[in-house]
Amino acid sequence: MPNMKQIARMANVSLGTVSHVLNDSAGVREPLRKRVMEAVEALGYQPSQLARGLRRDKTDMIGMIIPDVTNPFFPAVVRGAEDVAFSSGYRLILCNTDNDHAKELAHLKALRTYLPAGLIVIPSDFSDLTVQAESYRKAGAAVVCVDRLPRNWTGDSVTAANEKGAHRATRLLIEMRHRQIATITGPLHLTNVEDRLNGFRRALRESKITITPDYVQETSFDKQGGYSKALVLLRMLPRPTAIFASNDLIALGVLLAIRELGLKCPEDVSVVGFDNLDFGEMTSPSLSSVHQPGYQLGTTAARMLLDRVSGDTGPAKHSVLQTELKIRESVAAFAEASTQDSKQTSSRADGNRKSIKATKRQQ
Amino acid sequence: MPNMKQIARMANVSLGTVSHVLNDSAGVREPLRKRVMEAVEALGYQPSQLARGLRRDKTDMIGMIIPDVTNPFFPAVVRGAEDVAFSSGYRLILCNTDNDHAKELAHLKALRTYLPAGLIVIPSDFSDLTVQAESYRKAGAAVVCVDRLPRNWTGDSVTAANEKGAHRATRLLIEMRHRQIATITGPLHLTNVEDRLNGFRRALRESKITITPDYVQETSFDKQGGYSKALVLLRMLPRPTAIFASNDLIALGVLLAIRELGLKCPEDVSVVGFDNLDFGEMTSPSLSSVHQPGYQLGTTAARMLLDRVSGDTGPAKHSVLQTELKIRESVAAFAEASTQDSKQTSSRADGNRKSIKATKRQQ
DNA sequence: CCAGCCAATTGAAAGCTTTCAAACTATGAA
DNA sequence: TTCATAGTTTGAAAGCTTTCAATTGGCTGG
Helix, strand or coil, rough: CCCHHHHHHHHCCCCHHHHHHHHHCCCCCCHHHHHHHHHHHEEEEEECCCHHHHHHCCCCCEEEECCCCCCCCHHHHHHHHHHHHCCCCCEEEECCCCCCHHHHHHHHHHHHHHCCCEEEEECCCCCCCHHHHHHHHHHCCCEEECCCCCCCCCCCCEEEHHHHHHHHHHHHHCCCCCCCCCEEEEECCHHHHHHHEEEHHHHHHHCCCCCHHHEEEECCCCCHHHHHHHHHHHHCCCCCCCCEECCCCEEEEHHHHHHHHCCCCCCCEEEEEECCCCHCCCCCCCCEEECCCCHHHHHHHHHHHHHHCCCCCCCCCEEECCCCCECCCCCCCHHHHHHHHHHHHHHHHHHHHHHHHHHCCCC | CHHHHHHHHCCCCHHHHHHHHHHCCCCCCCHHHHHHHHHHHHCCCCCHHHHHHHHHHCCCCCEEEECCCCCCHHHHHHHHHHHHHHHHEEEEEEEECCCCCCHHHHHHHHHHHCCCCCEEECCCCCCCHHHHHHHHHHCCCCEEEECCCCCCCCCEEEEECHHHHHHHHHHHHHHHHCCCCEEEEEECCCCCHHHHHHHHHHHHHHHHCCHHHHHEEECCCCCHHHCCCCCCHHHCCCCCEEEEECCHHHHHHHHHHHHCCCCCCCCCCEEEEEEECCCHHHHCCCCCEECCCCCHHHHHHHHHHHHCCCCCCCCEEEEEEEEEEEEECCCCCCCCCHCHHHHHHHHHHHHHHHHHHHHHHHC
């Protein structure tokens, strides 16, 4: 690979001049500039990012730390960040934490030695990010937190309007005349989960609906968790007629549990999820959900980061992106008859279910 | 950040010795070694990857170039690669090409300046990779191609058993007594698509089934493509009773088209996809599909790459990972009565459809 | 016509590591 | 005791860029 020295020799100028041409760092007169550019062209020269980074104490890399690319919500965020980064000449180093804060810490420590321009982080459970970010900032790297925040986070952040979205979803259920409304939340130590629960509670409170504490079930953010907690809820008396799930994977588990018990969605139980993942349109019934703008979360975070990199030293920014309720088949108005006696309903529904199965044979 | 010089001073040894301790590059006697390690510990020293890379002409980074993380098949591959890379101290730089070979080229050129240890690439359409890879190899970086190969690719590769998988899927349809079997393929210039079509054809040939050329439809790898080509196929006479789709997104479009026309799957038309994406279990009917081991594709590629990095200079390797047919609801045995007169069936089915719609409101 | 100044250009240092040749030490043999 | 040798340790160079102080050249105003 050609280096600056060769360019300098070929263009018959000094090393410094080449650098100045390449970086616009000083006025270089046209004839020289032209000779340099020609040499660059002729040799196909590209500056070594390593040497440049070493000298400048900062590279064109951005560390992106997320729980797991394999979780369907995150790829959109990554893509959004990559698009903005790439179009400004930055690249993304992708790290998965599996929500393990020890693994996250390992990534945070290791990444530092690459002198990234900054970090975009979706923090793991019980993340240590607040401390680490401080040390990154001292080293001149920006850190933006996305989707959820670690405790005591005071830095830049981009999140969805979780409280509001959950409030809107819950209000839909209330407007549909549901009164026995339950929720299955993700891990409550996550700020976004907490916010969603708050939105849920506020909607209930505003409509003067009180529910038994049992109607709030906490679990992990996956299908299995949703499934098992839904079984618990659906066996309670009175049985909830609507369930708000704090994400779509949980909602999917809820749908499975409903079917498992011989109930029907939305006739017996309405369900609303959160995230609006692609598969929500493909389930049967299709899933109502609060859309979270994953791609925009990523682009916004990357832009915020790049602003910092290019010198914005203002106070911490908190961008909150709006959500949108997508109403699909999984929600119906509460019909008085259908849910009082759980056993009877259950067996009646079971009869229905068979006839549906004959045509649909779902799952 | 502390540097080697500080370690050297603190341990009262020379720079060279510190380096030797850190890299085991020469016998260092225990007392010195210990002093160095203590200093490293005390200062929390971590070597600068930039300086190291600059000196060694190679970094601990691996470029991972894929079409789009947002496409549900790829995250598993990325994750597999990242897991193996991370556990060997390497990190992944993720690049999306959107299947655009110009964008791919841009990434290939830009990444070079970071001196990555190697590249894992899922090539874009009409990829220029073969040429570029040569130049990477000259620079001492390994390149492994995954999932599909560019034309004239002779380097290392990891792919799924596409031909065999497609053959197996088609055989299933034949065993189910289908004779009017169509296929909707992805872009035929992709080697994996070509392989799948070959497998499809071989199965037909082995059972002495001949089909009209119209029964082979080419389209893009997405829901929309599958949908529109399925409409074309389903309006043909005789109407195919089974469709093999070259990936699950296409298969999803097929399911939509079937429903749209008032037909039923699997009663009127059986469908098999390829990839076995998660959503296949959630559609109605659930989707039969050829499972492709995405995660293993990633881990295998990364391991192959790391082998090269650590000195394996043998001839090109081609790892072919086995696929597995997952049979779900979308396939049923062909029943004589149901498909002869397309118009009549169609209108009859249309009657059914309305009643289904009343409860399902799908799509 | 010259001093002084500004702008363009230069060369060297610095950033941090690895590596190589050279210097040094200790040990065993003569 | 001394020499040779193997094994340790050292210091400097190299890898490529940016940046800063210094130099050069040309121009302006007196």
